Amino acid sequence: MTMPHRFLCIDASTDTLSVAVGTGRPGDPVHGHSGPGAAQSSATLLPVIKTLLAQAGWRLDDLDAIVFGRGPGSFTGLRTACAVAQGLAYGVRSARHPRGLPLLPLDTLAAVAEEARGLRRQAGLPVPEVVVAMLDARMDEIYLAIEARGLPELAKPRLCAPDALAAHLAAALPDAHRPVLLAGNVFGPYAEPLAQLAGERQAALPTASALLRLAPGAWQAGCAVDAREALPLYVRDKVALTTAEREGQR
Secondary structure: OOOOOOEEEEEOOOOEEEEEEEOOOOOOOOEEEEEEOHHHHHHHHHHHHHHHHHHHOOOHHHOOEEEEEEEOOOHHHHHHHHHHHHHHHHOOOOOOOOOOOOEEEEEHHHHHHHHHHHHHHHOOOOOOOEEEEEEEOOOOOEEEEEEOOOOHHHHOOEEEOHHHHHHHHHHHOOHHHOOEEEEEOOOOOOOOOOOOOOOEEEEOOOOHHHHHHHHHHHHHOOOOEOHHHOOOOOOOOOOOOOHHHHHHHO
16 A cells, blocks of 8 residues: 655745644644744744644654745745745755755645635535635735636736736626635625625635645655756735835825
């Protein structure tokens, strides 16, 4: 019998730091942590990883790969997760991993969709085939990706203005791909422009446990890379409004 792979998963793309250790197989134990992220991530991440590995009874070189949420999301959080994953990967040199541990950089919006599906199943609620995963990109924009069977191009993360979202979904999804599940952390900040958006709603964040569930499939699909090849996915290069732009919004 083939032994399951062992993964360490990290997501710091939002104000919540999420870490998980496990195999990703249904029913297998998951050792996880969720706590304040943002600026605190760099100070707490390594101690949390050490604690979770100890709980699992694993050493770092027992892992098959380190998974991290590559983005989009908080610029600082994405850089922190990527840098820590790279540093840990480079620190492992063995006959099994002569170039260090492989990394699995996974999209945070895919983790949002997976987390939303998991929450719906736990609650005994139906899970529509189409999931619209969204994260607050600040600056009056939303990070968006659509998971729909047969429409792989829609899964690429992009930016969208909240008041343009309904038109975008109407153009992107034919009627055959309805109903949809709207998932993410945008329903509070953009309540007014999203009020008339059709679809079930599920509040969800990208979590390390969601990344862990995605990891076995990503590993089998050959998504692992060497540490030097792993990069954050920013989607947007601009991180703040100018003074003139802020005044214009007022």
